Amino acid sequence: MAGVMIVEDDAALREMLRDSLEKRKYTVITAADGREAISKFRPSIVDLVITDLLMPEEDGLMVIMKIKEMKPSTRVIAISGGGKAGPGSYLLMASKLGAEHVFSKPFLPSELVQKVKEMLG
C-alpha cells in the first residue's frame, strides 16, 4: 500500500490524520516538526507528504523543498492557517514550491483523505 507522511506539530490533529489514513490501509509515518520529517523521510516508503506549514524547527516550506530534492516525484498536500506575510501567503508559497493541493484549517478530514486517494490512485 502507498506510504503517507504526516507532518503536523499539533499532536491531536496528527494522530487523527494518522488514524484516518491507517483505516484506509495506508502506511503512515508521522513527524512533529520539519526537522523530524526530513530525518524520517524514506524515499522508498513515502509517496505523499501532508505537511503543516507553520511549525517549530524547520517549517513546512523547508520540508517541501528538502523532500522534493530527495524525491522529486513525492506528491505534497499543504495544510495551514496563515502567516506573517499575510493571509494565504504561506499556502501560496507552498503551491509555488510544489504542493499540489492546499487545505486551510479547519477542513473536513474526509475531503483530505479523498484527495489522498485520488492522488495515489
Add this chain to the structure above:
Amino acid sequence: MSGRKQKGKAEVRQPGDHDIAGTAMDANRLAGGIAHDLNTILTTIYGYSEMALESLDPSSEAGRSIQKIIEAADRARQLTARLLDLDRKSAEDKQQVKVSDILSDTLRFLMPPARENISLSLKIGSPDLVVEAIPSQLFRVFMNIAVNAFQSMEDGGGSLTVTLDSFIEGEGDKPGKGRTAALISFADTGKGMDEATASAMFEPFFTERGNRGGTGLGMAVVRDIVTEMNGTLKVRSEKGRGTVIDLLIPAMMFGSLPEKS
C-alpha cells in the same frame, strides 16, 4: 546618501505613541492567533466525528449525538472565521512590521526558482528593525526587486546578496537628518545597466525583457510603495558587472517600543 550605517542604536519612542488604534490592532491579531489554534482543534473534532459516523447508524442515538457535535463545530467555525476576518482586515492596515521577518519570508519563497548557477545570500545586521508598512506590500517590494535581479542573471548566472542594516540619515537624506532608517540593499552580479536604463527602470511599462515576459510594472510598483512609506530608492549599476538597489525606509528598533500600561 550622506548618512551612516549604524547597528544597535534605536530611536526612542515617547509614551503615548502606542495609541488606541494600535491596541485594537493588537487585540485583532491576538484574536486571529486564537482563531488559528481553534481551527486546528476543530479539524480534529471534525475528523473523529466523521470516523465515528462511519461505524454508526446516523439515526441511532449515538449517531444523532455525533451530528450535534458536528453542528456545534460548524458554529465554532463561523466564529473563528469572523475572528480571522478581523485579523485579516488589520493585516491590510499599516502596522509595525519587522523587516527581517518579511525579508526572510521573501527570500525563502524565491530560493527554488534560483537556478544552479545563481546563488542567494541574506545578511541581517539589524534583526530588530521595525517599519510602518502593510506587510503584503513590503513583501511585494522585496519580491519584485529580487525577481528583477534574478532575471538579470538568468543567462550568465551570478549571485544576489541582500543585506539589512540600520542607518542614521544625514544631510539631504529623506525623511530627515538624524532619523533611523532601515537600509535594505539588493546587490546582484548580473548583466547591469547603462545610466539611461537605470534611470528609467522605475517607470511604468519599462522592460528589457522583450518577449520573455514581464509587464514592466514590477519596479514601478516598488517605487510607488516605497514612496508611500516615505522611503527612497537608489540604484547603482554598471553594464556587465551588476546592480545594487538600496532601499531606505524610516524605521525604529523593536526593543525601543514603550511598554503598554
